Amino acid sequence: MKLVVHVKLLPTPAQATALEATLRACNEAATHASAVAFAKGLKNRNGLQKEVYADLKEAFGLSAQPAVRVVKKVVDAYATLKVNLQAGNLGPATSRRYRRAVGSPVVFRPEAAQPFDDRCLSWQYDARTVSVWTVDGRMKGIRYTGSPDQLKTLVTYRKGESDLVCRDGKWFLIATCEIPDPQMYEPMDWVGVDRGIVNLATTSDGTNYQGRRLSRYRRWQAHKRTELQKKNTRSTRRRLARRACKEQRHATHVNHRISKEIVSIAQRTGRGIAVEELGGIRERVRLRRDQRGSFSSWPFHQLGQHLTYKARRAGVPFLEVDAAYTSQRCPRCGHTERANRPDRDHFRCRRCGLAGPADVVAGVNVRDRARSAWAFVTMPVPPPVQPEREMRPVTVLS
Template sequence: MLGRYHFPSQRRGALRLLPTPEQASALEATLRACNRAAAYASQVAFAQELKDRNGWQEEVYADLKAMFGLSAQPAVRAVKKVVDAYATLRASLRAGNLGPPTSKRYRKAVGTPIGFRPEAAQPFDDRCLSWQYDARTVSIWTVTGRMRGIRFACSPDQLKTLVAHRKGESDLVCRDGKWFLIATCYLPDPDVYEPVDWIGIDRGIVNLATTSDGTNYQGRRLSRYRRWQARKRAELQARRTRSATRRLARRVRKEHRHATGVNHRISKEIVSVAQRTGRGIAVEALGGIRERVRPRCDQRGALSSWPFHQLGQHLAYKARKAGGPFLEVDAAYTSQRCPRCGHTERANRSDRDHFRCRRCGLAGPADVVAGVNVRNRARSAWVFVTAPAPSL
């Protein structure tokens, strides 16, 4: 992220498929067959404690072809899908994402084989999927044979990126009855320019982002929207019907899309300002903050739905795409430290909104002061990062 060289950046984009009813039926049957095969491979691996991919594939390859109607390459992809799922599970266990070994989530994860939903995404490589860019169609393997001429829709810019940079697997996804292909593209990142200064960003719940320039992106509208959605979800949960369950799932996805759109807008504006002024972007390193703090009962919902991590991800990849430097700095005491005299004391921040230094008297909005401290730490960190290595 801080280098001065071209590195390919993997980006995934969803393209809408427009299948006919016959084609959609074949795609649905294919997804279900592949996921049944993956679930079977998972059960065999769990029962026999298989970990080596080659041994795993040798054990179930013939069964996947005979029992589920998969051809050679889709069977290999199904095994690879299961291998990746177990690798992800082991990584989550090591990172502590499922709690300690004594927790219920941890014991359930290691005590049962990984399952796959009937319509879970399925990866296809270039042996199973081919693209006809001029006609805007794809040809894809299905359990009923090769299905040709499935149309897809995308913008001219997406098509240009797809033709020039698509590489590797593409995932077939069915979401709310709509079909998508999620294609993987490797785009070279531009050189990172030398920043003339930095924009420090303080992330919060009431104010989603506050920059060292004093720009404030409030989160009140998003908070009101989340509370309204929570009330509607409670009403649907109380009904306990299959229709209510389906509507509940749609509401959850709609709320997630809304929050993602807000983060996209905020990050786009910040990166645009940074690029126009030749500055870099710096944020606080907030990893693990949910485990470090102990909120009150009435604050737990707001903290658990706080989209700070996604906002940081959007800022990072948009800055990288624009060639701008991006840094994460230590978050300790950024809201309690005076940026002028350096005095750090909890009493400097009398309440959530106001900061007043007890030593020199500097006063201002607390979030802006925190953003200034983030900016100052980025200045020091960048000097250290870009300093030449000592000669031996």
């Protein structure tokens, strides 16, 4: 499996200036190559490279390998755009967003990330320094730091490209690591996980991870943004820029913590993890105006991604099951009815009288569906039955 490791660079002022100039030059070159690709319809790497390679080296001061990486970056951007258009992520073909995306070339921000391969960037693990190509020449001895676990993963499994990123005046390298998949064990049972807005995750064991603190934090952040936007001064704009990604980082931290605990419990007890398949739920559900903000900021997809890769890294079996009626079905008698859930927090079966927390009941239903799905997947396939041959009479000649 592939993971990325973020390490923080500690450049000197002169090194930071060279890195900034390099990012700007590479992104200006990428914007130029993107305009050529859009005008001439060149979306393949070889054709675009033949068209713009000389210009990138002469006009933007790029060396041979950085120019090749810029072309690859442009081709990947158009491939990503094509996939998003086909998946409908930009709306229908008649929407304004769709027409704007296909009607103009892709533009790269001056501070956008730039990929470097091993010819442009080398790592000195013992000294904890990197050597990076810049427009001012090869910049050696740039120090980096990170957590002990990140540094160990970097030394052992790093392979492929590394992205140079500047975020809020700080420099980072995002390195790709290929970690071998551990052997997945046969689960003794399953931990069903129900994801929600009020309760971010509820397991079939009854463990509840509430989202009340995260919702309160989001409301506080929205209130502070409103206050700063009303003042509209240079100072408040700087503060808004510093706070831009703070809320997102906090939500990511919460999802990491929840997913890590669920995976560790499943691994310790020899069970697998089962979650609901919630793809496309934003398009299927219609909400009141006062609910749209909390629903659009619901981080269920990120929590599912964290559970997926952490379970895979730990060798824990992971399944996604059908989410239909998991909160309305009785796990004891199977009776399914909307009236079984009279309110958001409680479940009470109208047939057999089973009662309990609604999210725990949904987690139990997810667990039961995972049991059935795993039994069906691992069911041994019987050998095909050979048809009996028809016995024909044999004539014996005397």
